Amino acid sequence: MSAPAPDPGPDRPARVVVVGGGVSGLTAAHHLLTRAGRPLQVVVHEAAGRVGGVLQRAEVGGVVLDLGAESLLARRPEAVDLVREAGLGDDLVHPATASAALRLEDGLHPLPAGTVMGVPASPEQLRALLPAADVERAAQDEERPAAPLEHDVSVGAHVADRVGRAVVDRLVEPLLGGVYAGHADRLSLRATVPALWRRAAAGGSLMAGVREAAAARPAGAGPVFAGVAGGVARLPEALAAAVRARGGEVRTGTPVTGLERDGRGADAGWRVRTAAGTLAADAVVVALPAPAAARLLREPVPAAAAELAAVETASVVIAALAVPVDQLSxxxxSGVLVPPVVGAAAGLRVKALTLSASKWAWVAAQREDVAVLRVSLGRAGEDEVLGWDDQRVLATAVADAGALLERELRPVDAAVARWVDGLPQYAVGHLDRVARLRAAVAGAGRxxxxxxxxxGVGVPACAAAARAAADAVLTELSEPAGCTGGA
Structure with a gap:
């Protein structure tokens, strides 16, 4: 058991414990070590036997590919900057193709370019996808007055009101499902599609807002997405190595089981309990999925725990299939998106399929005779698939992928990955919840x-939040205060 100790002065290394070794926790640890203005000891605790969280990769049929997020939003600089800071800048790549298809009742259709989360810039983009009546319904958006919205609403409610339910069901839902594994009628417009929220808050045509968003993009801004040759999962691995190189510790297989104050007052430190013992810390950064963070903070910061516990999460199952290359000739x-209403009517359980060997040149280059594809199953509220064994997951993935691509697939190898609680659901009012959550955590001190x-659920947003958390800790540690010490 640790005990409070007097602060011997500014030269004593302050200890910060980071709980969670995913990309958020490792980014926070790296930022702490690179920005600290005083000696700092950083210890990362990760419950799993590896770092990375939902960022993971595997070898399937002799081909290495990501089984977690495989791309980064390049137009936000945080993730690309992080890749460079981790020493992987020379391995930044862009997709060979980003043109996805949409599965509708009559087959596959190219996904229209220039939409914002499926909302088109013009009714003309819908003519090949929707019946004439639905296209005309969408066109009414240009003529119908729209008062500015004052309060958050669901994506589905607002988009349906402006351009019709068919646009929600067949374009917005599959794209939101790809990012959040959620449902349009339950996700916050303000939190998940800020570009559309800004138009809604200003009033007027929604499609005009899509055109304005496109016009606002800088000329020559470059590709929307980037990746890392060898897999985005290399990023947390490289960050862990960089943390260790700067003197930090990354302890895998060591879950944190409890957290309590080490003393009284906002300047008191923390006791961090693990199966290996208790560690005294001057400050703590919690970088866990919402359910795990809620459990850890239930006693020390109950107000924050309550906010976290109220956040619904979605779990996703990924099946990677390696097939002879001629089966995908x-x-x-880049792949196929499946609207839930279409998938349900066709008896399909998959929500998306990625042709990894077509999308990424570095994947295709590994073998000439084998191609790989990823099949994604699971949305918020669909926990059944998470409990399936690998055999059932793979059988469903092979059958549904074959139906989508209209051919028989005979994999030579396969792998399954599960993102348990991997995607928080940003319900209506989510940003207000986050403000309350941050206030409760900040009030706890250190x-x-x-x-x-x-x-945000993407790497850029997670990196930005992690750096902000690290900066907040560094600010508090720079203030005169008593510190804890010893292990």
């Missing part, structure tokens, strides 16, 4: 929160 594009539950 003639296919182009405690900060990072992770996808805050500002």
């Amino acid at each position: 003639g296919l182009t594009g 405690l900060a929160l990072a992770g996808s539950v805050l500002d």
Whole structure:
């Protein structure tokens, strides 16, 4: 058991414990070590036997590919900057193709370019996808007055009101499902599609807002997405190595089981309990999925725990299939998105399919005779698939992928990955919840929160939140205060 100790002065290394070794926790640890203005000891605790969280990769049929997020939003600089800071800048790549297809009742259709989360810039983009009556319904958006929205609403409610339900069901839902594994009628417009929220808050045509968003993009801004040759999962691995190189510790297989104050007052430190013992810390950064963070903070910060516990999460199952390359001959594009209403009517359980060997040159280059594809199953509220064994997951993935691509697939190898609680659901009012959550954590003193539950589920948003958490801790540690010490 640790005990409070007097602060011997500014030269004593302050200790910060980071709980969680996913990309958020590792980014926070790296930022702490690179920005600290005083000696600092950083210890990362990760419950799993590896770092990375949902960022993971595997070898399937002699081909290495990501089984977690495989691309980064390049137009936000945080992730690309992080890749460079981790020493992987020379391995930044862009997709060979980003043209996805949409599965509708009559087959596959190219996904229209220039939409914002499926909302078109013009009714003309819908003519090949929807019946004439639905296209005309969408066109009414240009003529119908729209008062500015004052309060958050669901994506589905607002988009349906402006351009019709068919646009929600067949374009917005599959794209939101790909990012959040959620449902349009339950996700916050303000939190998940800020570009559309800005138009809604200003009033007027929604499609005009899509055109304005496109016009606002800088000329020559470059590709929307980037990746890392060898897999985005290399990023947390490289960050862990960089943390260790700077003197930090990354302890895998060591879950944190409890957290309590080490003394009284906002300047008191923390006791961090693990199976290996108790560690005294001057400050703590919690970078866990919402349910795990809620459990850890239930006693020390109950107000924050209550906010976290109220966040619904979605779990996703990924099946990677390696097939002889001739079984995918003639296919182009990056993959297929499946609207829930179409998938349900067709008896399909998959929500998306990625042709990894077509999308990424570094994947295709590994073998000439084998191609790989990823099949994604699971949305919020669909926990059944998470409990399936690998055999059932793979059988469903092979059958549904074959139906989508209209051919028989005979994999030579396969792998399954599960993102348990991997995607928080940003319900209506989510940003207000995040403000309350951050206030509760900040009020505890020498405690900060990072992770996808805050500002976005992508790597750029997680990196930004992690750096903000690290900066908040560094600011508090720079203030005169008593510190804890010893292990």
